[in-house]
Amino acid sequence: MSPKKDSYDCVVLGAGPAGCAAAALVAKEGFSTLLVEREQLPREHVGESLMPESYWTFEKLGVLPKLEASRYAKKVGVQFVDASGRESKPFFFRSHFDHPSSETWHVERADFDQMLFDNATEKGAECVQRTRVLEVLFDGDRATGVRLKAADGERTVSSRVVVDATGQSSLIANRLGLKQMNPDLKKAGIWRHYRGGERDESGGGVKTIISHTRDQKCWFWYIPQFNDIVSVGCVGDSDYLLKGRGTPAEVFDQELSNCPGVTEYLTGAEAMDDLAVAKEFSYTTKQAAGPGWTLVGDAWGFIDPVYSSGVYFAMKSADMASECVVDALRADDCSAERLGAWAPTFAEGTKWVRKLVNAFYSGSFRVGKFVQEHPQHAGPLTDLLVGKMFSPEMPALFADLDPWLERAKAMDAMDDDEPVAAMA
Template sequence: MMKSSYDCVVIGAGPGGCSAAAIVAQSGLSTLLIEREPFPRFHVGESLMPETYWPLQRLGLIDRMKEAGFQVKKSVQFVSHHGNESAPFFFRQHDMRECSDTWQVERSEFDKMLFDRAEELGADCHDQTRLLDVRFDDMQKIVGVRIRDRDGNERDIDCSVVIDATGQQSFIANKLKLKEVNPDLRKVAIWSYYRDAVRDEGDNGGATIILNTESKESWFWFIPLSRGITSIGCVGDTDYMIKGRAKPEQVFYEELERCPGLKPRLENATRLGDIRVAKEFSYMTTQHAGDGWVLVGDALGFIDPVYSSGVYFALEMGVRAGDAVVEGFKKNDLSAAQLGGWTESFLEGVQWLRKLVAAFYTKEFSIGRFMKEYPEHRGRVTDLLIGRIFDESAEQLFKDMDTSIEKAKMESAM
């Protein structure tokens, strides 16, 4: 039975919301977690970075992940617009610990596991429950939310803290006009699922593969899932992918014809289900927390799908936000500074992945060429693909990467 008042209300039961709710509820604070969709529910974003190990360990889920039957992911590989394959970036060649292996997950199963774990740790969890509004007092401090429950009843819920994990809907940021879209990363993703796509043998069989098309105007992801199914998606600029072109299904196949690295892998594969489409606009929020509220996951910001950082970032933000809420109640301090105090250091680390995304979308950049020119950076690039963005500076890596890109630009202009 849903109560009329909670210490904390978490909106959105993706990885960020579930991890935040679990941490807060485990501390003994009354916690409501709501999700508008029924569980289990479909979601894209199946590839995990290895650093997801640590928030999953914090939630007590490592053993369940091992038992769930998800495809193990041990590497990332890149394929050029000519179809040339880079040497795979094997995580365990850089770090032999168990945490260097990760998973490719069916999000319906993975998110349900997180939702159930939040409930086990004490959160009051309700799906098919929609947020209608967030309520502020005259001082712009959170006092509660208004929701519509699964039976269609509208009701006010009082609370001291709201954790907004509403994904790209980013409810509070949109309400307060805090979102800034990156005009250089306005992308569209068109994807579907295939049975019997060709995978590599051995440890690279579960690799996420990033494949450029001939013009480098788009790229494909290749994410092997369990049960012989592979997620195949195409990403490109909105103007290129949509304006003046045919239906998304035809665009998908046109781009596939332009992807020499992917075509052979799908020759004998069978597509399953419909073609799906999503706009993937990169954005950041100008304010990440306020008195009684904090943003996590895509509600705080979205970079790009290319390096599969979304789930890890959401889980990590959820844990950090949950810890900040728990500490705030102990200190009787639910200010913006307390609830969002973790965001600055988090975003300092995220900047390195943003730089790697920017390099990827520079047409002259080639990861294979860069590794030949600067083999000493292979370990640091692997660190970034693992998700280790908070440990040390990557300044020299990106100085050398800029040099490589400028050299390539000069050569192409000759």
């Protein structure tokens, strides 16, 4: 379906969580907003585990009542399993901060994205599907609109601001050469869903489980969802997973057999026919905004799935960027400085999650031992797992964690007989 008008205050490209959030938040402030989606919703997508701090953006969007009444599995914590199958003590978020924002959900993305898309419509955005973005239009370095193609033909739409929420397609970043792959996190993921996997609800809900394989070349996520469905994914170096070892399904099964922390949960479970693959997904962009445009969500960057930060980062970046878009439109100043004012604060916060991801892949991070030696950091570490990446306690946490990791690496190198129990 083609847009109804030729000109808008804001055009948002992509109707994932970031795009839907940005469109809703700009539209509800009274600005004409067009949300463009290439596919037809609902669309299939791997099940997601949310970070609890998403609560505040959900509240701002007005969708908390829908989430609270939904069928989604309630996420109450996270648990890590080492290479031998030994489980860490669960991190139950509410025991750290007793507030509704300390618990969240494991969502089915097809249904979740549809809810956010409908909410953008309810907030006043014009939302079109099955409409391709052929080109983002520029006048010099300023974005001025988009050229679209729908079933009824091509259409050029002008806009004061273009918000790129096209995910890893990153239309503007790729056009302007802004995308930078992270050479230290060239990972790949293979995942599928199962029916009938074990569900531990001892904490009042389900947990995300992160489990290493025996040789620690890969790790698995285990995310119980509603309707007796579990999302199970394997992540490892891209070359190791996807080159010369057979089909993705064969590699997935090989790695699963090497992961005692997950195989026992899947005893008697039925694998569903929905295997999917993604590779080399960790990247950043050189800049988050320019004259007349800004990037949000995965179009801005993506770190790694290990701490379930993807949807939270997408929605938080859209939340912060939308405030700048509204400010720029009100001031009639859609400069790079005004549209990108959110980015330094956001980048500073995501830096700490990136550092925690690097700690995870170091092979030497043992949460239990670190917290035992530095009990003052148990709270800040849980804060980071919850998504409180803007906490003023983060610098002090890493001032101790970074040298601790260096000592742990040195000890591991000296004692080859001691198994590395990452995150145990």
